[in-house]
Amino acid sequence: MPHSDGVAPTSETCGHGSKHGCTHRGGCASADPAIDANALISARGIGVTRHGRDILIDVNIDIEPREIVTLIGPNGAGKTTLVRVLLGLEKPDRGTIHRRRDLKIGYVPQRFDSDTVIPMTVERFLMLGGSYGEARIAEVLGLVDAAKARRQQLGELSGGELQRVLLARALLRKPNLLVLDEPVQGVDFMGEADLYNLIGGLRDSAGFGVLLVSHDLHIVMARSDRVVCLNHHVCCSGVPETVAQHPSYVRLFGADAARAFALYRHDHDHSHDLSGMPQAADGDVTRSAGGDK
Amino acid sequence: MFEPFFLRALLASLGLAVVAAPLGCFIVWQRLAYFGETVAQAGLIGVALALAMQMDVTWGVLIVALAVAALLVWFGRQKLVGLDSVLGLLHHAALAAGVIATSMVKGAPVDLTGFLFGDVFAVTQADVVVIFVGGAVVLALVAWLWQPLLRLAVHEDLAAAEGVDREMVRTVFIVLLAVAIAVAMKIVGILLVMAFLVVPAVAARPLSGTPERMVVLTGFIAAASVVAGLWLSATFDSPGGPSIVLIMSIVAGLSLSWAAIGRPGRRGS
Incomplete structure (x- = not known):
């Protein structure tokens, strides 16, 4: 490995910067940080090419114990492919994946x-x-x-x-890692908030790491410890507030998305079940289990 | 009616009905009917191969069935053409090649009808033994792999992510399917093998609330159809295999009609 783990060196631009319209902050393949042995899953330089098209380019990602990582990106950005690679359902064309020996995955697939x-x-x-x-x-x-x-x-x-x-x-x-691929498809907006609260609460009590995939940013971010913004390669990553202000994030999702937090943080005195029906706050299993603030 | 040839036919068909039940259910659950159909029709090439090389027809069919199954899996790796089209291609290519190959076999002219529709009353004692021994092995393997097979049938990615070895399980299943096709071919023929496997499972679906119940019911429906079909054949001198399949299809038709009217198959355990 070219250098020890820690902060990746900052490089201004690299080959695919122009291709995807955003500059890199992390390194490219030539400067992959070392595998993080303590992480539940640690992937370096993941590349997937299908029919001559690059689906994933030099993706580095770590999921630490007890950490909620949200993977966001537009449709067709390669999110599901990355998840499948991390789960071992698909073999990447390039790169290495380290899974901790005691890794036990609970998988909630996108489509059933x-x-x-x-x-x-x-x-x-x-x-x-x-x-x-x-x-x-x-x-x-x-x-x-x-x-x-x-x-x-x-x-x-x-x-x-x-x-x-x-x-x-x-x-x-x-599981010690819960993987959810767009878990809220077909679930309405308020049910979505409850679902994320539930997952966040369970993380707090059961102590698993979470990898959450979403193309919808309005609710996901506040509960996340780290957001990874993917558009074939990692455009930016960091705590939600940082990512929301990041130029490449704004470029990818528009200025509206940067204001998503206000939307999330409104308090409601009732909740909705996943089909959207409002339910009284007291006695609601989702809320108490979800550990609402 | 209970002459030796009839008893042999009855025993062989009943044995096959029981062995086919779990395989038929998995074919229905995993939507593999057309896959199986293609593999079965390629059996005709195997018939020609066996005749040319003077070996048992069952072996010829088994070898070619496995080869075609492997070819299908290989073609499935590309994503430009859907699997249904690939199956359509191989299905007809196999039939055409099979007819040509059998016509070119030297020696006595080949009785194509016998291979296409089977000849249940020509079953020998050795055939009955093969069906029972082979059938026991197939059933034992299905029982051993029952849980992983079921997990893959319900949701393949989920099962694989939870650690089920899908390559191994799927390979074993395809081999078992090829064996069943090769053995069943003598009784119901290349064109009706899949019907023998699939139709009883279709008939059982609306009446089942659990996978196990569906397998047992499939076996009962197949066995009853065998008895009724052979009786029909003996009484009206109709061809054996087609008579069995016709009875099965009537049961399936009635069952699906009932499903179309009401809300069956909803009761759990």
Whole structure:
């Protein structure tokens, strides 16, 4: 490795700067920092090329224990490809990935074609991920506010219910890294806030790291410890406030996105379930589990 | 009615019905019907190969089925043409090549109808033994891999991310499928093999709330169809394999009609 870990050297521009319309702050492939052995996952110089097109270019990313990392970027920026590479579902053409030996991933996939082709109840679906007792399943389903779905067939669930069930399956594994690929698709705006609060609260209590993928920035950022802005390569990364002010972030998402925090931080005296129905604040499982401020 | 040839036909078909049940369910769950169809039709090339090399037809079909399955997996690596089109290509190419190959086999003219639609009453004692021994091995492997197979069928990426070895499990499944096709071909023929596997599973789906129940029900429907089909064949002198498949299809038609009207298949465990 060219130099020790720590802060990557600042280089003004590099080859792909012009290609993607943003300048680099971190180094390029020639200056990859060393693998972070303490991180849950540490990837260096990840490159993926499909049909002559670069999907990922020299991506470096670390996910530390207990850290919430949000991966943002426009549609088609390579976010899902990066996640698949990190999960080991796809082999990168270039680069190295270090996974900590005790890494246990809970994965909430982006798409779940919940067709009714396989007859299966929610309970059985959860048992597929491992062998859990009745009480544990009830506990986790309660945690994600999906206790009612337990005996339902998978094909009967709404989009929001399915997301909660997928989250439950991931949580049952007691992961030390939770990976969520655009978990709020098909879930309305307020349900989204609750979902992120729930995940943030669970991180605080269970202590896992979180890798969250989103193309929608309005809510994601405030709960994140670190935001990585991806558009085939890492445009910028840092704490949410820094990234929101970063020129390449503003260029990528527009000035509106930089004002997203105000939107997030409004307090509401009620919450919504994932299908958007308002619910009273007291006695709401999501809120108490989510550890709302 | 219970002459030895009829008993052999009954035993072989019943054995096959039981072995086919879990495979048929996985074909339906993973939408592999057309994949299996293509692999089965390539069996005709295997028939010609076996006749030319004077070996057992089952082996010829098995070898070619595996080769075509491997070719399909290989073609699936490119993303420019969808898998349905690749299957369409190979499906017809295999049939054309098979017909040409059988026509070129030297010696006695080949009875194409027998291979295309099977000849259940020509089953020998050795065939029955092969079906029962081979079937036991197939069932044992399916039972051993049941959990990972199910996890992959429900959500492949999720299962793989949780540590299921998808390459291994999928390879074993394709091999099992090729074995089942090669063995079943003698009874129902190349054109109806997939129907024998898939149709009972389709019939069972609307009546099932769990995967295991669907497999058991598929086996029952297939076995009952075998008995009814062979009775039909003996009584009206209709061809055996097609009679079985016709009965299966009627059951599936009724089951799907019921599903179209009501809300079945919703009860859990």
